[in-house]
Amino acid sequence: MTKSKGLLIILSGPSGVGKGTICRSLCRENDTIVCATSLTTRTPRRGEQDGVDYFFVDEKKFCELKDQGSFLEWAEVHGNLYATLTGEVERLRQKECDVILEIDVQGAAQVRRSTDEGICIFLLPPNMEELWQRIEGRGTDKPEAMQERFRNARRELMEVWQYDYVVINNTVSEAVNDIKSIIMAEKCRVERNKQFLKSFVGKGDGH
Amino acid sequence: MTKSKGLLIILSGPSGVGKGTICRSLCRENDTIVCATSLTTRTPRRGEQDGVDYFFVDEKKFCELKDQGSFLEWAEVHGNLYATLTGEVERLRQKECDVILEIDVQGAAQVRRSTDEGICIFLLPPNMEELWQRIEGRGTDKPEAMQERFRNARRELMEVWQYDYVVINNTVSEAVNDIKSIIMAEKCRVERNKQFLKSFVGKGDGH
Numbered sequence: 001m002t003k004s005k006g007l008l009i010i011l012s013g014p015s016g017v018g019k020g021t022i023c024r025s026l027c028r029e030n031d032t033i034v035c036a037t038s039l040t041t042r043t044p045r046r047g048e049q050d051g052v053d054y055f056f057v058d059e060k061k062f063c064e065l066k067d068q069g070s071f072l073e074w075a076e077v078h079g080n081l082y083a084t085l086t087g088e089v090e091r092l093r094q095k096e097c098d099v100i101l102e103i104d105v106q107g108a109a110q111v112r113r114s115t116d117e118g119i120c121i122f123l124l125p126p127n128m129e130e131l132w133q134r135i136e137g138r139g140t141d142k143p144e145a146m147q148e149r150f151r152n153a154r155r156e157l158m159e160v161w162q163y164d165y166v167v168i169n170n171t172v173s174e175a176v177n178d179i180k181s182i183i184m185a186e187k188c189r190v191e192r193n194k195q196f197l198k199s200f201v202g203k204g205d206g207h
Numbered sequence: 208m209t210k211s212k213g214l215l216i217i218l219s220g221p222s223g224v225g226k227g228t229i230c231r232s233l234c235r236e237n238d239t240i241v242c243a244t245s246l247t248t249r250t251p252r253r254g255e256q257d258g259v260d261y262f263f264v265d266e267k268k269f270c271e272l273k274d275q276g277s278f279l280e281w282a283e284v285h286g287n288l289y290a291t292l293t294g295e296v297e298r299l300r301q302k303e304c305d306v307i308l309e310i311d312v313q314g315a316a317q318v319r320r321s322t323d324e325g326i327c328i329f330l331l332p333p334n335m336e337e338l339w340q341r342i343e344g345r346g347t348d349k350p351e352a353m354q355e356r357f358r359n360a361r362r363e364l365m366e367v368w369q370y371d372y373v374v375i376n377n378t379v380s381e382a383v384n385d386i387k388s389i390i391m392a393e394k395c396r397v398e399r400n401k402q403f404l405k406s407f408v409g410k411g412d413g414h
Contacts, residue, residue, distance in 0.1 A: 122397070124407065157408045165395040166404065178395055185392035188372040188385055190329070197373065200331065201364045 004195075006032070006093040007186055008115070009100040011179070012108040013123030014153035015077075016135035018169045022123060023102040025176050033183070034097045036089050039065070042080035055085075073103065073110035078145070082107065098183055105159040112162065119186055121179060122163040126170050128154075211402075213239070213300040214393055215322070216307040218386070219315040220330030221360035222284075223342035225376045229330060230309040232383050240390070241304045243296050246272070249287035262292075280310065280317035285352070289314065305390055312366040319369065326393055328386060329370040333377050335361075 011019055027035045040054045041062050050056045057065075062081050066074060074083035084101055092099045101111065101118075111118050125131035135141070135149050160166060167178045186192065218226055234242045247261045248269050257263045264272075269288050273281060281290035291308055299306045308318065308325075318325050332338035342348070342356050367373060374385045393399065 121395075160397060160404055160408060163397050165392065166397050166400055167395055178391060181388040181391035182395060184385060184388035185372065188328075188374055188389060190367060190370050190373050193373055197367055201367060 004096070004192075006096050007098040007183060008089065008093065008111075008118045009033075009098060009179075009183065010108050010111055010118045010120045011100055011102050011123060012105050012120070012159075012163070013169075014125070014131065014156040015104065015149045016131055016138065016153055017123045017125050018134065018172075018175075019102045019123055021172055022169060022175050022179070023100055025172050026100060026179060029176065030180070032097055034092050034099055036084055036092060036099050036101055038101075038103070039071075039083040039085060040080060042082075072101075072114060073107040075104060075106040075110070077104055077106070078149070084111070105156045109159070109162065119165070119182065120163040121165045121167055121182060122160045123175065124157075124160070124166055124168045126168055211303070211399075213303050214305040214390060215296065215300065215318075215325045216240075216305060216386075216390065217315050217318055217325045217327045218307055218309050218330060219312050219327070219366075219370070220376075221332070221338065221363040222311065222356050223338055223345065223360055224330045224332050225341065225379075225382075226309045226330055228379055229376065229382050229386070230307055232379050233307060233386060236383065237387070239304055241299050241306055243291055243299060243306050243308055245308075245310070246278075246290040246292060247287060249289075279308075279321060280314040282311060282313040282317070284311055284313070285356070291318070312363045316366070316369065326372070326389065327370040328372045328374055328389060329367045330382065331364075331367070331373055331375045333375055 011023060013019055023035050026033050037051065038054050039057055039062065041057060041059050044050070044053070044056055048054065059081065062083065065071065065085075066083065070085055070087065072084040072086040072089055074081065082103070084103065084107065089099050089101070101107075103111070108120060112120065125134065131153055132150055135146050135153070141149060165182050167175050169175045190197065218230055220226055230242050233240050244258065245261050246264055246269065248264060248266050251257070251261070251263055255261065266288065269290065272278065272292075273290065277292055277294065278290040279293040279296055281288065289310070291310065291314065296306050296308070308314075310318070315327060319327065332341065338360055339357055342353050342360070348356060372389050374382050376382045397404065
């Protein structure tokens with residue numbers, strides 16, 4: 001509508017649902033959608049780059065930043081620490097970029113507590129069998145770790161009721177299209193265009 | 208997401224903004240979006256067909272139907288009566304069609320009073336000069352009638368605050384795309400997928 005601060009989109013869902021793939025695809029296809037790079041203490045997986053996939057830091061540095069109040073959210077998942085830098089997100093939104101946070105359900109809950117500006121999207125697998133296969137197919141975990149990941153995923157599904165939108169990760173392109181539509185629609189919301197509408201309507205009272 | 212009742216979309220906006228063009232274009236491009244045919248007592252314009260553009264009826268028939276409670280909304284605009292048949296809308300929604308009502312702001316207000324199921328979209332002209340040109344360009348009215356139409360349009364703009372979404376009719380294709388995104392996004396709303404999500408999540412409490 002008019003030039004304004006970018007949206008804050010929270011993309012979450014159970015472990016293994018494919019949040020990362022969807023997020024990367026969205027950002028690759030759209031110059032104005034950016035994934036805020038998270039901070040983590042976990043070991044980089046093969047091919048992951050520091051500052052691109054994550055900011056990889058040690059626990060000492062992580063705790064320092066946490067104590068400085070630099071995080072929009074932080075969480076421990078499977079023994080590793082993850083966080084989103086508030087300043088990084090604000091910097092991108094001020095540049096009129098829509099910032100997408102790809103975070104687990106714990107992190108999403110924290111963001112919801114710290115701001116009501118987020119648009120919360122829950123990514124669902126097409127079915128539970130598919131989710132199991134994805135967790136298995138990742139091939140980075142031992143059988144017991146996979147079992148735990150799957151049990152966690154089942155619990156995480158219960159969080160869907162706290163979200164605004166639900167998108168099924170049937171195919172990447174379908175899910176990406178749904179999210180693009182959600183972003184476009186949210187930009188058309190009357191409540192997001194108050195300033196522009198007030199000047200257009202002239203004497204609108206804006207209630 | 209799952210097969211379910213179609214959406215009810217209310218497309219409104221000031222007189223002359225181009226609601227009809229957008230509505231026809233949407234329905235032409237999408238098999239599942241249908242415009243509910245309205246009832247009117249006004250004289251058909253050149254090229255308009257009964258049962259396609261409108262159901263053209265006389266005032267006696269109109270009042271009969273009104274007294275039977277058959278209308279979702281009705282209104283008098285520039286001396287003519289218009290109405291939307293509740294049964295017609297329900298019939299289409301049950302067939303999983305998204306029903307779009309192209310109605311003036313008075314009619315939209317009435318629909319909002321009779322149901323909270325409608326998604327309200329306000330169509331804006333790119334600017335007021337453009338709106339005047341469109342009213343003039345229509346060429347069906349006398350100068351005084353055009354002046355009145357324009358004054359009404361200015362008043363009608365104030366209604367934008369009652370709507371969920373605002374779409375600018377810059378070009379037909381842009382406006383149509385925005386509305387298609389709104390429809391797609393609305394179908395992803397958690398609150399619209401409660402039944403499906405309850406069965407997916409299993410023991411979800413659905414609050």
